[in-house]
Amino acid sequence: MSTLVDTRRVHVRDLRVRYAPGEPFVLDGVDLDLHDGETVALLGASGSGKSTLMKALTGFAPISSGEAHVGAHDLTRLRAKQLREVRSQIGQVFQQYNLIGRLSVLTNVLTGTLYNAGPVNLLGTFSSADRRRALELLDRVGIAHKADEQARTLSGGQQQRVAIARALMQNPRLILADEPVASLDPRMSHTVLSLLQSIARDEGIPVLVSLHVLPLALAHSDRIVGLRHGSVVVAGRTSELDTDALAPVYDALGDEEDA
Ligand SMILES: Nc1ncnc2c1ncn2[C@@H]1O[C@H](COP(=O)(O)OP(=O)(O)OP(=O)(O)O)[C@@H](O)[C@H]1O
Ligand SMILES: [Mg+2]
DSSP, X not given: OOOXXXXXXXXXXXXXXXXXXXXXXXXXXXXXXXXXXXXXXXXXXTTSSHHHHHHHHTTOSOEEEEEEEETTEEGGGOOHHHHHHHHHTEEEEETTXXXXXXXXXXXXXXXXXXXXXXXXXXXXXXXXXXXXXXXXXXXXXXXXXXXXXXXXXXXXXXXXXXXXXXXXXXXXXXXXXXXXXXXXXXXXXXXXXXXXXXXXXXHTOOEEEEESXXXXXXXXXSEEEEEETTEEEEEEEGGGOOTXXXXXXXXXXXXXXXX
16 A cells, blocks of 8 residues: 555446447546535536436446546445445535425434434434534524524525535545526525535545536636536646636536537
């Protein structure tokens, strides 16, 4: 074993994914590295493969060829037990929040522990230490005062922050956020994305966040990866990119459906 500290949490090379034999590849030769502490924005038109790339990292999309590692796990040869383990280490945030609306905000955050616990009775089984931690995390995302409210009574921005607290409850080694601000107004989009970026830095884990709005990607990421038709067409440090450099991704807007 090398004694060098490898901050690379995710390592993907020449990844090819298709959903059925004989169909075109949805991801066709994708390279991706995610380092601890950094936020990487994933850009691409609808259908370019952003969600599929995230699904490949959680074992929900079939890998045809290439390399894909999350930590020590080789995603191309996982058994069921290892797959559960790798999924438990990945916090996921979705456009539609995926909270349980009739449960309290606090209980929703506590469900994040279930990934580690395996199947347990959902209600009434959480330890007081877990409850304290869930409250701390709600405080961190700025909505501790909503802990006892039903999740469905919160605004979209508040619900997304609950979802982020729930992901943190897993003690994730990686966060995948698939269009987490697509349903939020511009101000709340900035709030949620700067929260994700500060989590990446503070926790020392990578955050991969797919976005449709280029200025948001330029404002809230350390690196940008742009997909077009399942291939990486732009990759670089955000500080070295501008809208012109991202044009290959822009140009793709609207034409994926015809591909
Ligand atoms: N479960 C599936 N079975 C078959 N094809 C799929 C499946 N999921 C996605 N696809 C196809 O894979 C391609 C990429 O889809 P994907 O959802 O990864 O795109 P995306 O970049 O996330 O798009 P969007 O911005 O609309 O969310 C599309 O052509 C889509 O139709
Ligand atoms: Mg998608």
